[in-house]
Amino acid sequence: MTDALLPLLVLWPLATALLALLAMRTSAILLALGTLGNLALAAALAIRLPAGQDVSHNVGSWDAPLGIALRADGLSTFLILITALASPLLALHASAAYERPELRYFAGLFLLFMAALNGLFLAGDLFNLYVTLELLGLSAVALAALSGGPLALAASLRYLLATLTGSMAYLLGVALLYRAAGSLDMLQLAGRGPDLPGGAVAFSLITAGLLLKGAVFPLHFWLPPAHANATPPVSAALSALAVKAPLYLLLRLWMVVYDGAWPLVSDVLLTVGAAGVLWCSVLAIQQQRAKLLVAYSTVAQLGYLLMALALVPVVGAAAYAGFALLLASHLLAKAGLFLAVGNLARRAGHDNMKDFESVVRHMPLSAAAIALAGVSLMGLPPSGGFNGKWLLLQAALEAGKGWVVAVVLAGGLLAAVYVFKLIEHTFGGRDRPDAESLPRRSEWAAFALAGGAIMMGFAGYPALRLLGGVP
């Protein structure tokens, strides 16, 4: 019975998305229905997934290579669950952020985005992964353009070009693999990647495409403007959810199809990740606009994910668990942070940090959300960010890579600088008590997400149990 949940996890958000685009007045209800139903399905899957095993479902009972195979293991279930936990809160914030016609577009696009994301986590073959990846990219671009300002339109056009280029590179790689192996099913390809003719080229193309779509330094150029100029719930969805999918995919392909091949790959990814952590943290510190600061912080934090990912074939369990926990806690923390900063910007009418009015007095929950999310981003205990960083440190020490340890610690301190730059500006400044006050739910959504990142610090054990071993 459990396997019937897999198609439902795609179909439910998809169906509510289509309804939301068609129906005029019920967007808020459909948004709630779609995200909460998705959460219920995800929770059911997480509860019923047998420990350390996979569940698979062949759509229409067609077997691979003809049919569509959906598979869920610990990693995909974990990610589906965390995404499903965050999405109702994003929807709650959105319901206060948009007027009616815009809310309808948001509801439709966001639910489509969720369907694509779930599909990506569940897809068992490379072509369906391409389809979901493309769907994810396109719905994300449309979301980024939703605010309609000229800056947002320019940024989302750039985003569109980047994501299409990334998809093309990925598709080219997949085509090479298909020509060599005659199959696209990941299980049928398992471990064969390095020996196939053109396998190395395919891997480079796929990796480059995914890194571009994942906005990993130095291919991050499109992310900061796109994320910083979108409306807050969209920024949060993009920064927290969208950029994680390509990295997840990279881990899975590399570990399953290529069996973690080539030590060089590990070294390159490690170096690129470390450079991203350091350089983009410095860029984040230099920003004057709060939303740009948060966007650059996303690129920096993606560097940690890449470093953990690079260590998975080298040390195994610690790096794998570190990757998953870092991903989940960054997801929650960044969603909360973007919503909170969005609240501040909405009250002020701009997002120049220097001119924020004494926010802490009027929006204590948003200020608290910034602080809590900041704790997780800095990797201070108790938080999911700390747990992830601890595992990453253990992995680096185990691999004997002292310089990685140094980068992780330096990255934490740099994160502290930009987080406290943000926090410092919520104190002090002129007081403007007459400014527009926000609906309470905008503040609570941000606070709950950031609080979730802290609670992740106490959920390390159950999370690891759900994750199981390295795929």
Place this chain on the structure above:
Amino acid sequence: MSQNALLPLLLIASSLLPGLVIFFLPENAVRPRTVLNLTGAIAKLLLVAFMLWGVSRGESYAVSYPLLPGIDFSLRADPLALLFVSLSAVLWFLTTVYAIAYLEDAPNRARFFGFFSLCVTATVGVAMAGNLLTFLLFYELLTLSTYPLVVHRETPEARAAGNRYLVYTLCGGAALLLGTAWLYLETGTLTFAPRGFVAGSDTPAWALVTIFFLLVSGVGVKAALVPLHGWLPRAMVAPAPVSALLHAVAVVKAGAFGIVRIVYDVFGVEYAADLGVMDALAASAAITIIYGSLRALTQDDLKRRLAFSTVSQVSYIALGVAIVGPLASIGGLVHLVHQGLMKITLFFCAGNYAETLGLHKVSELDGVGRRMPLTTAAFSVGALGMIGLPPMAGFISKWYLGLGALEAGDTWAVVVLAGSSALNAAYFLPILHRAWFCPPAGDWPPLPAGARAETALALLVPPVLTALMVILAGLLAASPYSPQDWATLVVLREFYAP
């Protein structure tokens, strides 16, 4: 969950819950806030008293929850933890009373008291941490919950002080994290144990020495060991109750307590001495003692003078730890309590001068003893105790430190102690002389109508009580449950092999 597992959690909750609730109370809900604060503080006192009684009968209170494989969140009320917890519980209660009066009608009190409670929660957690990771967790929580208190006034100066504080403490936290992660990789455990858990592992000595210095420099930031002390004098811009908290109850104490934990319960003092790291710690403590006193001499701002005095006095604890031998250990540990009592008295009094008469500088204190006799008497007790005059508490600390140094054959430490006492006298006695014997420069502002004492009662009673404690801790040092008695129990039961 058994009662013995519940008590440490209740001890944490007694300040955590009021703190969290206070954040959500409206700013003008003064009465509910005061009731919550005082209920929490009194509940904590009762819990601590009960646990002291239990531990002295051999009960053990512990609770743990797994965070990651091999890593637990672990709270344990061992005798050493209770020494620190009792200090902070008593002083938290008094500081809360003082702060309620001090901040009357000031803005942002909900935020202040919320973080104030979080700060004490973190301190209790630091004290009761059963392993290095839990210690790190609360240590960082302490950093974060103190920051809003330091920048409470929201002036550019306060924000600069806050930034300075963060730079120091977060770098310290990073060093501590690195040391902890490395130690875990080498030994596979982080659980504090009597006489340490490091001895017997096959880790090379150079790695252990590096780890030791990483850990100690991590906690040394909060303990204000020179050259890691730069944040402390700057943080004086915060309101007086915060200074009391920084210097006596929480932050500096947490750092000193960390040194105690790391030396005795991670490495074991004899093993650490074999590694050769105790000499470095002793040297650093001695330099800090003398340097802090010298800097204190030239400060005209009263709170800055007290701040440098803290830099100097807290290192007595580190010195006691660094000298191998039970007597010096007792001296260092008991000074953890005694310094807290004396320094909080001094800061309360400095706050009273500032709040009642607007006096901030030493040079303005001429004749203040006639206008505020009780406050000045309390100040005098604290100052004389710092100098080490019997029968004040400070004498007991110095006596044991001196005996311990002689026992270990470290005569240079006795010279440092004597020199520091002379310097203490040199920067405290002029204040007393001015306050009692110099004629006032002009007329004092008249007492407000209806005043029953020299200042508000809630401002006056806490320093008088702590001054009494300073005298009693010295006079009754040999009686059961005195700080000295408890420190002896800790040292004999936990630190040295019987």
